[in-house]
Amino acid sequence: MIFDTSIPTMRKKAIIRIKHLLEKNAKIEVLEKKSNRTYSQNNYLHLILGYYAIQYGETMEYVKQIIFKQWVNEHIFKTEFINYKTGEVREAWRSTAALNTKELSEAIERFRNYSVKSLGIYLPEPKDIVHLEEIENFMEENRIYL
Template sequence: MIFDTSIPIIRKKAINRIKHLLDKKAKIEVLEKKKNRTYSQNNYLHLILGWYALEYGDTLEEIKQEHFKKNVNPDLFRTEFINYKTGEIRERWRSTRELNTGEMSSAIERFRNYSVKSLGLYLPEPGDLVHLDEIKNQLEQHHNKIYL
C-alpha cells in the first residue's frame, strides 16, 4: 500500500500499519515512492474503470465489457467475423490492445462523460495525479483485487 505521509491522517495510518507489521514480526520492505509524472493510457483506463466498478458494485471485467465497450463505445469495439465452417456471421468485441492512441482517447473521454451522466461519478483527467493516486490506494485496499 502507498501512503502519502504529507497528509497527517494518512501518515498516522502508515505508522499504525508499520507498528502492526512489526508486532507480527513480519518481513517488510519500506520504499520511497517517487511521484508518477504520468500514467500510461492503459493504466489510466484500468484505474478509472476500477473506480467506476467499485462505485457501481460490479467487477472490473463486467464494467469493461458491458459498460465501456458495449454501452459507450460499440462503434469502436464491435466487429463481425464469418464462422469458416458454418458461414454464420458472428459478433466479436475487440480488445483495448487493438485500439490506436486516438481511438483509446476517444473511448476514455466518452466513458468519463458516461460515468457522470449514469452514476454521477466524476472520473479524474489523466493529469490529475493526486486524485488518481487516491483512487489507486482505495482500489488496493480491496484485498480480492477485483477492481484492479
C-alpha cells in the same frame, strides 16, 4: 525479435541479425512496429475502470466488457466475422490492446462522460495526478471488491 533502432546497441543487433538471415538465404519480413498506445494510457484506463467497478458494485471485468465496450463504446469495439464453415455472420468484440492511442482516448473520454451522467461518478483526467493517486489508494483499500 523487435529492435528499437533509436538505441545504437539495438540498431547494431538488428543489422547483425539481418545480415545473418541474408547469409542463410532465409525468407524474412521486415515491419515497422508502431506503438498502439502508451503504457500510462493503459494504466489510466484500468485505474478508472477499477474505481468505477467499486463504486458501481460490479467486477472490473464486467465493467470493462459490458459497460465500457458494449454500452458506451460499441462503435469502437464491435466487429463481425464470418464463420468460414457455415457462412454465418457473427459478432465479436475487439480487445483494448488492438486499439490505437486515438481510439482508446475517444473510448476513455466517452466512458468518463457516461460515468458522470449515469451515476454521478467523476473520473479524473489523466493529468489530475492528485485525484488519481487518491483513487489508487482507494482501490488498494477496496481491492477485495474487484
